[in-house]
Amino acid sequence: MTASSQAAKNHTRATGLRRVAAVLTVWFGAIVRPRRFKESRLLPPYIRLVIGALAGLALVAFAMLFLDAPGVVFAKSLPLWVVETFNEITDFGKSGWFLIPIGGLIVLAAILCTPAAGRITTLMLTSLIVRLGYVFIAIALPSLFVTIVKRLIGRVRPSELGPYAYVPWSWKPAFASMPSGHATTAAAAAIAIGALWPKARAPMWAYAALIMASRVIIEAHYVSDVIAAAFVGGFGAILARNWFAARGLAFVPGTDGAVRTLPGPSWRRVKAVARCLLAQ
Numbered sequence: 001m002t003a004s005s006q007a008a009k010n011h012t013r014a015t016g017l018r019r020v021a022a023v024l025t026v027w028f029g030a031i032v033r034p035r036r037f038k039e040s041r042l043l044p045p046y047i048r049l050v051i052g053a054l055a056g057l058a059l060v061a062f063a064m065l066f067l068d069a070p071g072v073v074f075a076k077s078l079p080l081w082v083v084e085t086f087n088e089i090t091d092f093g094k095s096g097w098f099l100i101p102i103g104g105l106i107v108l109a110a111i112l113c114t115p116a117a118g119r120i121t122t123l124m125l126t127s128l129i130v131r132l133g134y135v136f137i138a139i140a141l142p143s144l145f146v147t148i149v150k151r152l153i154g155r156v157r158p159s160e161l162g163p164y165a166y167v168p169w170s171w172k173p174a175f176a177s178m179p180s181g182h183a184t185t186a187a188a189a190a191i192a193i194g195a196l197w198p199k200a201r202a203p204m205w206a207y208a209a210l211i212m213a214s215r216v217i218i219e220a221h222y223v224s225d226v227i228a229a230a231f232v233g234g235f236g237a238i239l240a241r242n243w244f245a246a247r248g249l250a251f252v253p254g255t256d257g258a259v260r261t262l263p264g265p266s267w268r269r270v271k272a273v274a275r276c277l278l279a280q
Helices: 003-032 046-066 068-077 080-093 096-112 119-153 181-196 198-217 223-246 267-279
Strands: 251-253 259-261
Touching (some): 046 068, 096 119, 181 198, 223 251
16 A cells, blocks of 8 residues: 555545534534523422432431341242352342443444435434433433442441441442442433333333343342332433433423423334445
């Protein structure tokens, strides 16, 4: 390869990287732009917020008093094959199972979003990326929050010390029981994906229930850890949804205060655009 051809190849690669970075910057800018609907609100109405917070605290407290210790006893009584099965299932509660593929799809869409793709293809890719971006943020932010908070709380994982052992401000995994990171991811994913695609709600909540149960069955968490995580993950996904709705991205706030999902591209349209891209 001559020096001139190598230079041209490097220039093409650099130009392509700049274009992809520019597309990603535009998409990110849409997420952080000023609100389009000024009347929209990030938090639920005050009364609902207070009632929800009190209900969550009451459920967590009830579980700590009456369910945590019996839950450990129940887990110890299960056959080994059941525990081993759930030990395999629980791995799918890691946030990476969602964030890595979604991040990859976002970058891939930015690569495909070229001037030659055409207006319809660009609009469809943008619509899909907005939705994937919502799912990414709805899962990533609660997971990051829990990763920090659980180590500040310092609750000891199920052990002979019992459910009331704490070592606050500890950054060791053995003292990171509350809330459950896996359960946070599962709840956030169930709500976020269900909000965009209602037909996926039943299988996503079945998935979330399995992940939450697995954390107790393999004795990685107490029941109260899972309940607390469900509230954190769900609340985080709702906050992200409200943020997107205020900017008219994938959701819009209704006149009655409810948030409604905007229609996305049909599966038929997605397949048609995919065929066009593959033919290029």
